[in-house]
Amino acid sequence: MNVLNFVSAFFSDSAHWHGYDGIPTRLWEHVQYSLEALALAAAIGLPVGLVTGHYGRGGNVLSLFATAARALPTFGLLVVTTIVLGFGMLPVMIPLVILAVPPILVTTYEAVRSVDPSPVDAARGMGMREADVLLRVELPVALPLIFGGLRSAAIQIVSTATIAAYVSLGGLGRYIVDGLYQHDYEKVVGGAALVAGLALVTLALFWAAAKAAVSPGVRRST
Amino acid sequence: MIRIDSVTKRYPDGTVAVDRLSLDIPDRSITVLVGPSGCGKTTTLRMINRMVEPSEGAILIDGVDSRQQPVNTLRRGMGYVIQNAGLFQHRTIVDNIATVPRMLGWSKDKARARARELMERVGLDASFAKRYPYQLSGGQQQRVGVARALAADPPVLLMDEPFSAVDPVVRKGLQDELLRIQAELGKTIVFVTHDIDEAVKLGTMVAVLRTGGRLAQFAPPAELLSDPADAFVEDFLGADRGIRRLSFFSSAGLELLTAPVVAIDATAEQIAARGAAESPYVLVTGLDGRPLGWSEPDRLTAGQIDVGRLLACGRPFVAGQDSLRAALDCAVLSPTGWAVAVDHEGRAAGVVSQDSIAEAIRGAHAAGREEPKTIKAGARKVIR
Ligand SMILES: Nc1ncnc2c1ncn2[C@@H]1O[C@H](COP(=O)(O)OP(=O)(O)OP(=O)(O)O)[C@@H](O)[C@H]1O
Ligand SMILES: [Mg+2]
Numbered sequence: 001m002n003v004l005n006f007v008s009a010f011f012s013d014s015a016h017w018h019g020y021d022g023i024p025t026r027l028w029e030h031v032q033y034s035l036e037a038l039a040l041a042a043a044i045g046l047p048v049g050l051v052t053g054h055y056g057r058g059g060n061v062l063s064l065f066a067t068a069a070r071a072l073p074t075f076g077l078l079v080v081t082t083i084v085l086g087f088g089m090l091p092v093m094i095p096l097v098i099l100a101v102p103p104i105l106v107t108t109y110e111a112v113r114s115v116d117p118s119p120v121d122a123a124r125g126m127g128m129r130e131a132d133v134l135l136r137v138e139l140p141v142a143l144p145l146i147f148g149g150l151r152s153a154a155i156q157i158v159s160t161a162t163i164a165a166y167v168s169l170g171g172l173g174r175y176i177v178d179g180l181y182q183h184d185y186e187k188v189v190g191g192a193a194l195v196a197g198l199a200l201v202t203l204a205l206f207w208a209a210a211k212a213a214v215s216p217g218v219r220r221s222t
Numbered sequence: 223m224i225r226i227d228s229v230t231k232r233y234p235d236g237t238v239a240v241d242r243l244s245l246d247i248p249d250r251s252i253t254v255l256v257g258p259s260g261c262g263k264t265t266t267l268r269m270i271n272r273m274v275e276p277s278e279g280a281i282l283i284d285g286v287d288s289r290q291q292p293v294n295t296l297r298r299g300m301g302y303v304i305q306n307a308g309l310f311q312h313r314t315i316v317d318n319i320a321t322v323p324r325m326l327g328w329s330k331d332k333a334r335a336r337a338r339e340l341m342e343r344v345g346l347d348a349s350f351a352k353r354y355p356y357q358l359s360g361g362q363q364q365r366v367g368v369a370r371a372l373a374a375d376p377p378v379l380l381m382d383e384p385f386s387a388v389d390p391v392v393r394k395g396l397q398d399e400l401l402r403i404q405a406e407l408g409k410t411i412v413f414v415t416h417d418i419d420e421a422v423k424l425g426t427m428v429a430v431l432r433t434g435g436r437l438a439q440f441a442p443p444a445e446l447l448s449d450p451a452d453a454f455v456e457d458f459l460g461a462d463r464g465i466r467r468l469s470f471f472s473s474a475g476l477e478l479l480t481a482p483v484v485a486i487d488a489t490a491e492q493i494a495a496r497g498a499a500e501s502p503y504v505l506v507t508g509l510d511g512r513p514l515g516w517s518e519p520d521r522l523t524a525g526q527i528d529v530g531r532l533l534a535c536g537r538p539f540v541a542g543q544d545s546l547r548a549a550l551d552c553a554v555l556s557p558t559g560w561a562v563a564v565d566h567e568g569r570a571a572g573v574v575s576q577d578s579i580a581e582a583i584r585g586a587h588a589a590g591r592e593e594p595k596t597i598k599a600g601a602r603k604v605i606r
Contacts, residue, residue, distance in 0.1 A: 122308030125273055125380075126322050126371075127297030140312035215312035217354030 003189055010190025021174065023194065029170035030198065033161045037093055038154050041100035045153075046146070049108025053142070054134045062109055066102035074099050074160055082167050092164045099160055100153035107149025111142035143214045151206040158199050162191075172198070223249050224270060224378070224410065229279035231265050231435070239265040240435035242279070250408040251426035252400075256415055258458070262435030263414040267380050270412060271300045298322060301371025301379040301409075305387055307363040309355040315341070315366055316351040322374040333373075340369040343406075345399055361392035368400070372407070379411045386415065397423055418459055422447065422466060430455050444470040468547035471586040473539060476549060476579065478563050478572025483507060486514065490524035501573065503558045506532055511569030513538060516558045538562035541571045546586065550579050 010016060016023055052058040074095045081091035115138045123137045139146075162173030175191025178184070224247040231240040240262040247253045255263045268274040270281060272293050281288045288296055309318050319337035324330070338351060344365040355363055364384055371379055385393045397420065404411060415421055421428045422443040430438040430446070432454050439451040447467035450456040456463070482501040484493055486508055496504045496519060503516045506527060515532025536555050539548040541563040552561035553576045561579065563571045 116308075116311075118304055118306050118308035119310050120308075121273075122302060122304055122367075122370075123310075123321075125271060125297060125302030125304070126325070127294040128321075128325060129294065132325075137310060140310075215354075217312045217314070217356065219311075219356060 006186045006189035007193050010186045010193070013186075016190070026170055026172050026174055027194065027198070030158070030161055030172045030195075033092065033096070033164055033169075033171055034154070034157045034198075034202075037096035037100060037157045037161065038150070040093065040097045041104055041153055041157075042150060044097070045101045045104030045149075046108055049105045049146075049149075050112055050134060050139065053109040053112025054130075054138060056113055059109065059113070062105060066106045069098050069102045072098060075163060075166075078163050078166065087167055089169070092161075092167060092169060095163070096157055096160060100157050103153045103156070104149045107152075108142070108146050111145035111149070112138050114145075115141045140215055141218055144210060144218060147206060147210040147213070151203065151210075154202050154206065155199050158202055159195055162195060223247065223284060224412070225282040225285075226266070226270075227280050227282060229266075229269060229276045229281060231262070231269060231274060232277040238435060240269070240276075243431075243435060243437055245429055245437065245440060247410065247412060248427060249410050252404055252411040252413055252424050254413045254415060254421040254425035254428045255431060256418060256421040256425075256428055256458075257431035257438070258433060259416060261431040261433050263416070263431060264382055265435065266431070267382050267412060267414050270378075271297050271302060271380055298326065298374065299376050299378065301374075301376045303364075303367045303371045303379065303381040303384045305383045307355075307360075307367035307384075309363055309366055309370075311355050314352050314354060315346070315358070318355070318366055319369045319373050321370060326374055336373060337369070340372055341366075343372070343403065344369045359392075361388045361396060364388060364396060365399070368396075368403075372403075372409075377410055379409045381411065381413045383414055383416070385420070386417070393420075400424065419466070422469070430458060465547060465550075468550060468583060468586075469545045471546040471583070472542065473544050473546055473549045473563070473582075474542040475585065476541070476546075476563070476574050476582050478541060478574055480572045482560075482573055483570055484522075485509065485511075486527050486529070488522075488524060488527075493519055493522050493524055501560060501575070503533075503560065505535065505560075505562060505570060505573055507570045511567075513562050513564065513570045516556075516560075533557045535562050538564040538568075538570070540564055540566060546579065546583055549574065550576075550583070553579055 019025070052062060077095040077098065078091065081094045085091045112134070119137055119141075120133060123133045128137070161171055162176055164171045165173030165177040172191050172194045175187045175194070179187030179191060226243055226245040226247070229240060229243050230238065232238050243262075243266060245253075255266055257263055265274055269276050270288070272288060310321070313321075316334050316337045319340055320330075320333035323333035323336055328336070338348060341348060341351065346362065346365050346369065350358065350362065355366070358366065364387075367384065385396045388396065400411075401424065403409075413424055425443050427440060428443050428446050429440045432438045439446060439455045441449075444467065446455070447459060447463050447470070450459055450463070459466075479500060482496055482504045484496050484504050484506055486506055488496075493504070502518065504519050504522070505516055506514045506522070506529075508514050513535045514529050515535050517532050521531075534557065536557075537552060539552045539561060543566070549561050549563070553559060553574070556562070559576050560573045561576075562573055565571045
């Protein structure tokens with residue numbers, strides 16, 4: 001049997017479409033974990049990236065931190081946080097956020113720093129407040145790159161959020177973990193297909209959001 | 223009035239960009255800062271709006287130290303135009319221009335109406351309003367930069383090499399536009415350039431800085447050209463300083479000859495009479511009085527003058543309005559060595575030889591020498 005047969009078997013089984021282990025429930029759980037982790041990572045990465053990029057300082061510290069964070073194995077981290085904190089949402093969120101902060105932080109920093117300095121100079125020269133220089137002059141131009149950082153963070157979160165299942169939480173990882181345990185490869189492949197589909201939807205959403213939010217005057221660099 | 227009072231700027235790395243500079247910048251006129259690259263022009267300009275803080279000395283605005291008011295209040299009262307315009311690429315042209323009025327709390331409609339008014343003033347078609355900066359040429363972007371600086375009607379305009387990134391033809395248009403705007407609005411403009419021609423053309427007063435940020439000479443352009451303070455200024459003015467200086471002498475005093483001018487329908491007697499005049503050539507004009515071309519008188523046959531066989535008369539100068547430089551240029555370019563003068567309607571007003579232009583130049587120089595009034599470096603003089 002090939003993979004496509006697994007996939008069609010998984011999705012045509014009506015038992016997979018309702019109940020606490022049904023696709024809608026698991027999908028919704030997965031989306032919730034992902035959104036939560038992305039929101040937390042953005043809440044840390046965006047402001048720090050914007051401010052450091054604006055002042056052009058701290059780039060070395062940032063990239064050091066980002067490299068260190070990337071070097072941490074997410075699964076290993078999950079084991080550690082679970083041992084320390086016990087089962088629950090928090091031990092899952094920590095590795096996901098640590099995974100997602102570096103791409104957001106580093107691209108935001110780079111995006112703001114690479115904004116053409118002459119409009120910024122002009123803005124200061126006309127008496128614009130520093131916060132407005134950042135939010136009204138630099139941010140709108142840096143936006144396409146910032147969206148790029150958020151997008152890759154989101155994709156990584158969506159595919160990695162499957163780890164929640166290892167510590168007894170839900171989400172699409174459930175199918176993969178349980179399927180492996182039960183030698184039910186139909187389930188494993190079905191779960192993986194759902195994760196991949198969700199990643200594609202995420203891509204499309206970010207593309208649409210960037211299109212709506214970025215001024216047509218800003219030529220996209222991605 | 224802006225008074226730069228013994229200002230020194232030492233950057234953290236020890237570079238002295240400006241050294242004990244004192245300048246009184248007169249109101250409602252264009253003061254040009256000119257000098258070789260790295261001589262501290264930009265630094266001086268940016269100290270006026272406190273983008274750079276002086277290390278020593280003070281800048282007084284109408285007698286008050288510029289550090290007395292909040293820096294953003296100071297800057298909102300001074301338009302600032304930079305080399306590449308520095309437009310906000312995410313905003314439309316009209317919103318770029320409306321930036322400062324919006325910052326000052328004007329309503330969106332009022333600020334946009336003002337922006338459209340300014341687009342007209344700087345010669346931008348209203349159809350550009352909804353475009354984005356990348357859809358404009360460099361020269362058009364620079365006009366937007368000027369309009370944006372003027373939007374809140376600040377009394378002062380600071381311009382740092384605003385026209386240096388556009389080609390010469392566009393630059394000339396922008397310069398003429400600036401002179402027109404200045405005549406209409408009477409702004410106090412401080413203008414930085416490294417182009418001495420631009421300085422001489424635009425400046426009411428020109429400050430020549432030398433490397434190390436010291437003032438070499440501060441004088442009106444005509445005086446700069448006639449009496450350079452020292453070898454550095456003379457060198458900076460270039461080899462054709464004498465010719466350039468002629469732009470400041472009017473062609474009004476030139477003696478125009480009308481005898482060698484004949485209309486295209488002239489009779490044989492008229493042609494013969496003209497031919498006997500002081501010039502070896504006659505200028506043929508159309509029935510409307512416009513110059514058509516030169517000819518030797520005996521090559522003309524009354525009643526059948528062939529315009530195609532005349533010598534081209536080139537570009538004429540407008541008598542009384544153009545300078546001696548323009549008149550001399552016409553004479554030099556003319557195939558006969560004679561310049562053609564026209565009136566404001568373009569009708570031939572007479573012709574003048576290189577010799578009599580040279581005569582007029584000697585006369586003007588003699589008159590100019592009677593009143594040397596160059597302001598030497600360090601000295602101060604207020605011109606109102
Ligand atoms: N931020 C800075 N730190 C250190 N030195 C500086 C700084 N800005 C300018 N300088 C130096 O100060 C001197 C004057 O610079 P400035 O930019 O005022 O020159 P400029 O006359 O405008 O030159 P240009 O015609 O090339 O624009 C130069 O030697 C320059 O290298
Ligand atoms: Mg400069």
